[in-house]
Every structure is written in structure tokens, then in C-alpha cells.
Amino acid sequence: MPATWLDIPADHPFGIAALPYGVFSTAAHPGARLGVAIGEMILDLAAVAELLAPSLAPAVAGPSLDALLAAGPRVWSQVRSSVTAWLTDDTHRDQVGAHLVPARDAVMQLPFTVADYVDFYASEQHATNLGRMFRPGQDPLTPNWKHLPIGYHGRAGTVVSSGTGIVRPRGQRRGADGEITFGPSQRLDIEAELGFVVGTGSPLGRSVGLTDFDEHVFGVCLVNDWSARDIQAWEYVPLGPFLGKSFATSVSPWILPLAALDAARVAPPERTVPLLPYLDDAATPPWGLDVRLEVRLNGHVVSRPRFEGMYWTGAQMLAHMTANGASLRTGDLYASGTISGERADQRGSLIELSWGGAEPLSLPDGTTRTFLSDGDEVVITATAPGPGGTVIGLGEVRGRILPSG
Ligand SMILES: O=C(O)/C=C/C(=O)CC(=O)CC(=O)O
Ligand SMILES: [Ca+2]
Ligand SMILES: [Mg+2]
Numbered sequence: 156m157p158a159t160w161l162d163i164p165a166d167h168p169f170g171i172a173a174l175p176y177g178v179f180s181t182a183a184h185p186g187a188r189l190g191v192a193i194g195e196m197i198l199d200l201a202a203v204a205e206l207l208a209p210s211l212a213p214a215v216a217g218p219s220l221d222a223l224l225a226a227g228p229r230v231w232s233q234v235r236s237s238v239t240a241w242l243t244d245d246t247h248r249d250q251v252g253a254h255l256v257p258a259r260d261a262v263m264q265l266p267f268t269v270a271d272y273v274d275f276y277a278s279e280q281h282a283t284n285l286g287r288m289f290r291p292g293q294d295p296l297t298p299n300w301k302h303l304p305i306g307y308h309g310r311a312g313t314v315v316s317s318g319t320g321i322v323r324p325r326g327q328r329r330g331a332d333g334e335i336t337f338g339p340s341q342r343l344d345i346e347a348e349l350g351f352v353v354g355t356g357s358p359l360g361r362s363v364g365l366t367d368f369d370e371h372v373f374g375v376c377l378v379n380d381w382s383a384r385d386i387q388a389w390e391y392v393p394l395g396p397f398l399g400k401s402f403a404t405s406v407s408p409w410i411l412p413l414a415a416l417d418a419a420r421v422a423p424p425e426r427t428v429p430l431l432p433y434l435d436d437a438a439t440p441p442w443g444l445d446v447r448l449e450v451r452l453n454g455h456v457v458s459r460p461r462f463e464g465m466y467w468t469g470a471q472m473l474a475h476m477t478a479n480g481a482s483l484r485t486g487d488l489y490a491s492g493t494i495s496g497e498r499a500d501q502r503g504s505l506i507e508l509s510w511g512g513a514e515p516l517s518l519p520d521g522t523t524r525t526f527l528s529d530g531d532e533v534v535i536t537a538t539a540p541g542p543g544g545t546v547i548g549l550g551e552v553r554g555r556i557l558p559s560g
Contacts, residue, residue, distance in 0.1 A: 156542050157243040161255075163194035168548020170194070172541040174238055175374070175409035175550065178219055179261040187218035187264050190256070191238050192409055192550070197261055198238065199254040206250055208237050220267040220410065224354035224373050225485040231354065231373060235414055263408035265316040266376075267352065270486035272314055272404065273476060274348075274380055274396075275306040277467035279424075281495035284507045289388060301428040304467040304475050306489070309380075310401040314488065317408050317552045323529060323559040324402040326386035339559035340383035340399075342512065343527040346493040347450050347460050347503035347535050350378040351469045352410055353487035363477040365439045368470035369413055371483060375469075377407035377448070377535050377552040378490045384506050384526070406488070407535075409550040419445045419539035419547070421463050433478055434471050442468035446549065448494060448537040450503065452527075455518050460494040460503040462537075467491075529558045 159171040169175070169192040179190045179197055190197035204212045211234055214226040223234065241251045276282055279296070282305075286295030299305065315321075323339045330336060354373035357363050363371055380400060387399030423436070423443035436442070446462035472489055493503040502508050505526055509515055512525040527533070532555040541547040 156545070157239065159193065159242045160245050160248050161194055161196070161242065166546055167194050168538055168546055170541070170545055171239065171242060172545050173411065173415050173547045174235060175411040175415070176200075176220055176223065176266065177408045177410065178217065178264040178266045179256070180264065181256060181260050181262070189215050189217045189220065189223070190261070192258065193242055193255075195258050196255040197258050198242070198251070199256060200238070202254045203241060203251055204237070207241060207247065211237060221486060224267055224352065225356075227355045228370055231412060232414065235412060263316065263318070265314070265406070266408060266410055268486045269311040269314040269488050270353070270484040271488070272309040272311040273306050273487070273489040274309050274400070274492060275304050275467065275472050275490065276492040277304055277465045277472065278492055278495045278503070279466045280464070280497055281493040281503065281507065284495060284502065288506065288511045301426070301466070302430070303434070304472045306472070306476065307395045309404065311488070313401055314404045314406055317405055317554070319403070319405060319554060320557040321381055321403045321405070321554045322557045324383050324386065324398070325559055326383060326398050327389060328385035329389045340385055341526070342384035342506070343556065344382045344384050344505045345450065345527070345533050346380035346382055347448050347458065348378040348380055348490040348493060349444070349446060349462055350376045350406055350488050350490045351473070352376060353483050353489070354485060355483070356485050357477060357483040359482040360480045362433070362480060363473055363483065364433065365436050365470045365474050368442060368473055372413060372469065372473065374410045374412040375416070375549065376410050377537055377549050379405040379533060379535055379552050379554055380490060380493070381405070381554070382504070405552050405554045407550050407552040411547065411549050415541070415547055416444060416539060418542050421445050423468050424464060424466055433474055436468065436471060439470070442470040444469070444539065446537050446539045448503070448535055451534045451536075452524065453518065453520065453532055455520070457508060457516060458500060458502055460501050461496050462491070462494050464496050465491060465494065527556050529556050531556045
């Protein structure tokens with residue numbers, strides 16, 4: 156990796172090997188525009204492209220990532236190699252330096268127009284834990300679980316940018332005494348997930364195979380799929396999650412391109428059930444990802460989930476999502492499902508961390524939690540290995556619970 160002329164500590168999560176894309180504005184320049192994070196600065200992408208690479212300017216003109224996502228993998232790699240050159244070639248220092256904005260002065264926006272939103276259920280440990288709690292006495296994994304990545308269609312219009320306040324949802328639930336009531340959720344939860352952002356669409360009637368994953372998927376972000384467990388547990392039979400999940404889903408502002416995750420690619424876990432050919436990735440390049448998350452509740456780390464243990468990869472989720480010929484659109488977002496590991500401190504939701512509320516978490520500030528209280532703030536961060544022993548950051552997704560209106 157070439158060195159940048161910017162003065163950035165070698166272990167900075169937004170070093171020269173990361174270069175995630177986002178949309179930002181500043182008080183001095185309130186219009187939304189594309190940025191690339193580098194250290195504690197944001198590169199004003201459109202301004203520099205106009206100066207140094209006019210042929211790329213239309214794809215990065217903003218005010219969102221939509222045009223860049225739609226431009227496809229050739230343009231994605233041209234933009235990334237241009238940005239790398241601008242930030243490493245000393246001859247560009249003055250011209251490019253004039254278009255660096257301190258990240259602390261920027262307000263980050265939702266980076267792209269979310270087309271469709273799909274949420275998977277790809278962690279064997281999470282599915283096992285939830286199966287035990289929601290369906291006691293039955294096999295925790297349903298018979299289909301190891302044959303296909305289970306998912307459901309969520310609500311694209313309620314995907315919100317990091318920092319957006321999350322109003323406690325109201326809904327119908329059944330109490331322990333069997334009484335059906337309506338009111339603010341009493342079991343409001345988080346789900347720490349990785350999101351995949353689709354760039355290039357696909358036509359109706361054509362499936363996207365495992366090896367075409369990187370032709371269509373632009374990159375990844377962090378997702379907190381807020382979940383109201385009391386609403387969910389009562390409503391979900393037989394069609395799956397509905398209002399218990401659709402009130403808000405937060406995404407991180409920085410989209411890390413797949414190209415930045417080369418050093419993070421790992422083999423997925425061994426598959427214990429033979430897969431049908433469209434999902435069988437034994438002979439394809441692996442798309443397991445060594446992404447390490449941290450979940451903080453009011454500043455205290457409560458979990459460290461790891462994506463590398465996920466049974467299903469992003470490539471398999473995409474292949475399954477289009478196996479019936481469903482088309483893809485630029486801006487489609489699909490999330491992995493809650494990332495939970497074997498260990499109790501690797502669980503990506505509070506329902507697992509508190510075991511359905513039976514084992515409250517003790518926080519270092521002396522308080523305890525089963526589910527979220529009003530005013531609680533949840534921050535999910537993540538890193539992945541980069542080239543040459545460096546660390547690549549995915550940034551953070553943040554949200555605070557507001558009282559029910
Ligand atoms: O097992 C169930 O009934 C449902 C579990 C979920 O909460 C589904 C979900 O949102 C997927 C996930 O995040 O893993
Ligand atoms: Ca979820
Ligand atoms: Mg390919």
C-alpha cells in the first residue's frame with residue numbers, strides 16, 4: 156500500500172487502505188455532497204474529481220452515492236484508484252489538500268437512497284438462541300435453516316442515518332397472563348448486523364450467481380436492526396417479522412467498498428449439510444469476512460460479535476435473494492441478520508445477552524439492563540484486517556432511544 160502524504164497514525168481505522176464513501180454537509184456549505192474518509196478528514200470528492208478527473212465527475216456529483224452505485228464496478232475501481240493516487244502522490248498535495256474538510260465539522264447523511272431492504276438470519280448461534288427462546292421444546296434450528304439463508308423483506312422507508320433518534324415503538328402484544336394490550340414496547344432491542352449495499356441492478360427473470368457478487372455489491376455498512384421483541388413474539392406467526400422490526404433500522408454513514416476488504420476475506424465455517432449448486436461455494440473464492448464488531452450501551456462495551464463465524468456469506472444471500480429471478484435495484488440493502496458467536500460476550504442482541512430478560516446485564520455505571528430504557532444510546536463499531544497488518548474501520552452506527560410519543 157502506498158503511503159499517504161497526510162499525517163495519519165499507522166493504526167488509524169480510516170487510513171489509506173480503507174477509503175469509505177459517505178455523504179456530508181457542513182455549516183459553511185450546507186449542500187449534501189460525496190466524501191471519502193481519510194484519517195480525521197473528509198475529502199470533498201466531487202470538487203477534486205472536477206479538477207483532476209472530469210470523466211469521473213458525473214458519478215460523484217452527488218447529492219448521494221446513488222450515481223456512483225449505479226455506475227458499476229469499472230467506475231468503482233477507477234474512482235478508488237484515483238482517490239488513492241490523489242492522497243499518495245505528493246504532487247497533488249496542494250490541489251487536493253484544499254478540499255479536505257475536518258470530519259468534526261461535518262454532518263453525515265443517509266448515504267444512498269435505500270431501494271429494497273431485506274434482512275437475513277445468517278448466524279447459526281443467533282438462530283439457535285432465538286429458536287430456543289421463541290420456540291421452546293422444538294428444534295431451535297428450523298428444518299430449512301442449513302439449506303437456505305432465511306430472510307424477510309423489511310421496510311426501506313424506515314432505514315435511517317446514524318444518529319437519528321429512535322422513538323420507542325408502540326404495538327400489540329400478549330402479556331404473560333395472556334392479556335392482549337397495546338402500548339409502548341417493553342422489550343426494545345438491538346441487532347448488530349453487517350449490511351450489503353447493491354450497486355449494479357439486475358433484470359427481472361435473471362438470477363445473480365455466487366461468482367457475480369462483486370459485480371453487483373458495492374460495499375458494506377453497519378446496521379442496527381432495532382427490534383421490539385414483545386411485538387415480534389406475538390405477531391410473527393406465520394408470516395415472520397412485521398411491525399416489531401419495521402419502525403426503524405439505523406445504518407452507518409460510511410460505506411466501505413468490497414475492494415477494501417480483500418485482506419479480511421476468510422473461508423466461511425464448514426457446512427454440515429450439502430448445498431444445492433446455486434448456493435454451493437466450496438469451489439468459489441470465499442466471501443466469509445473477518446469483521447469484528449463492538450456493541451456499546453451508554454459507552455460500555457456489552458458485546459464483541461465477529462462476522463467470520465456467519466454460516467451464510469453475503470454472496471450466498473445475494474444468490475438466494477435472486478434465485479427466483481427477482482431483480483436487483485441500485486440501492487438495495489440486505490443485512491446479514493444479527494451477528495452472534497459461540498461465546499456469551501459475542502451475542503449481537505440484548506434478548507440473547509440477557510437471555511430473554513432472565514439474566515440482566517450489569518453495566519459498569521451500576522445500572523442493569525434487560526432491554527433498552529428511554530435515553531439509552533447504542534453505538535456499534537467495527538474493524539477488519541487490512542493489507543500489511545493494518546486495520547480497516549467501518550466507522551459506527553449510533554442511535555438513542557426516545558420516549559414513545
Ligand atoms: O427466530 C425468529 O422467530 C426470529 C428471529 C429474528 O429476530 C429475525 C431477524 O430479525 C433476523 C436476524 O437479525 O437475525
Ligand atoms: Ca435483524
Ligand atoms: Mg466475479
